[in-house]
Amino acid sequence: MENTLSVAMKNALTEKLLDSLHGPIPNGTPRMLFGKVDFPNKANAIIGMRRAGKTYLLHQIRRNRLASGTPRELLPCIDFEDERLVGLQASQLGFLLEELRRQFPEVSRQGVTVWCFDEIQVVQGWERFVRRLLDEGGCEVFVSGSSANMLSREIATSLRGRGWEVPLYPFSFAESMLYHEIALPKTPRAMSSRQRTTIEGAFSKWLVVGGFPEAQDLEQQSRHELLTNYVNIAMYRDVIERHNVSNVVALRWLVRHLLGNAGSLFSIDKFYATLKSQKISISKDTLHNFLPYLEDCFLVRIISIETSSERKRMVNPRKSYPVDAGLIPVFDRSGKANIGHALETAVLIELERRRCKATYVRTQSGYEVDFMSRNPLGEQELIQVCVDASDYETAKRELRALEEAGEEFPNAKKRLLVLRQDCFPSQAPEDVLVQPAYEWMLDVEYVHAYL
Secondary structure, eight states: OOOOOOHHHHHHHHHHHHHHHHSOOOOOOOOEEOSOOOOTTSEEEEEOSTTSSHHHHHHHHHHHHHHTTOOGGGOOEEEOOOGGGTTOBGGGTHHHHHHHHHHOTTHHHHOOEEEEEESGGGSBTHHHHHHHHHHHOSEEEEEEOOTTTOOHHHHHHHTTTOEEEEEOOSOOHHHHHHHTTOOOOSSGGGOOHHHHHHHHHHHHHHHHHOSOGGGTTOOHHHHHHHHHHHHHHHHIIIIIHHHTOOOHHHHHHHHHHHHHSTTOEEOHHHHHHHHHHTTOOOOHHHHHHHHHHHHHTTSEEEEOBOOSOHHHHHHSOEEEEESSGGGHHHHOOSOSOOHHHHHHHHHHHHHHHTTOEEEEEEOTTSOEEEEEEEOTTOOEEEEEEOSOOOSHHHHHHHHHHHHHHHHHOTTSEEEEEESSGGGOOSOOOTTEEEEEHHHHHHOGGGOOEEO
């Protein structure tokens, strides 16, 4: 492969490098992440669904480093999605290192260079260049890109253990509050009635609007059109083109079904029968392949039944949720209120933000608990989600499920999450913590750290 860069491409790369070091750093709503974000000896790869805000997170990292004293010339950021860079190869990326040293001869003595590469997946073989940067030392590396070409398992393979995943989701409730300039409570469990009323109103709106940044201020029709476009782009770019899917009709049926039936039990066999009744021809193996494709591009999140038996896990239905509650009213054609599905979806995505693993539980008596959560330390928690548990029979059913599941998992904490404070049951066992879901999401015990 010829390593010589054309003059035009050199000029384009130099322009991008200097613009990133002299121009304004784009600003946006601060993102709040859980867990470690910046491993100095790894490529920190920001992954997530399209339009969730990965590029702005790169700029947030740069702004925070600048505020903490890192010289501006140590914070280059290159966006490779530029028609002038079409055909750029990994072997030619060394020009950026040479140009940075030429423009700033003292850069190597000023400290560690923090390289940010946006949409780097368009450069063929980019992983080899990033590995070389890490091997040579003296730098930190952050990469982001469309999920179509930067899937987590591929990063792990191509970087040979030198990659660290930084999952980014649409705005959490706390991030949505920051966007709308609503003050975060210092002590969520001890809010004033006025503050709680404000937050409950914002929470109900967030469950409908969702967390995609561009959707925040749009009226319903425009928001639904925007989110439909997001789904179509993810489906075509990240699934159909990437995996050479030929049965587009069946895929579209599957996407609409999964996004419009959040939290419902899903069986490949039953969905296969539905397609067959509609005279849509497809094999079960192909349907099985579609599910991980949709998970890989972060369009849906799928959980299995809690069990130590692989066979039981395979034969039992799974549950599917959209990556954002705002997608539910776009695809649910039942005409019913979606608040319950939205609340359950929001809780699952919050668990994923906290890097927890989730399953659902079915007790021996047939009761169901929405989530069994395991945090990175292995601690277990049974979480039941109910919009309104103030009705006696409803509360009895939800608490009975937690009680039975708790007998099967005695080391697990038990929590019941409801929509508002006035949705509490009249009585609850002492070992069950009852909270509004928004309070749990904002709780100081789980507060997310700014980068």
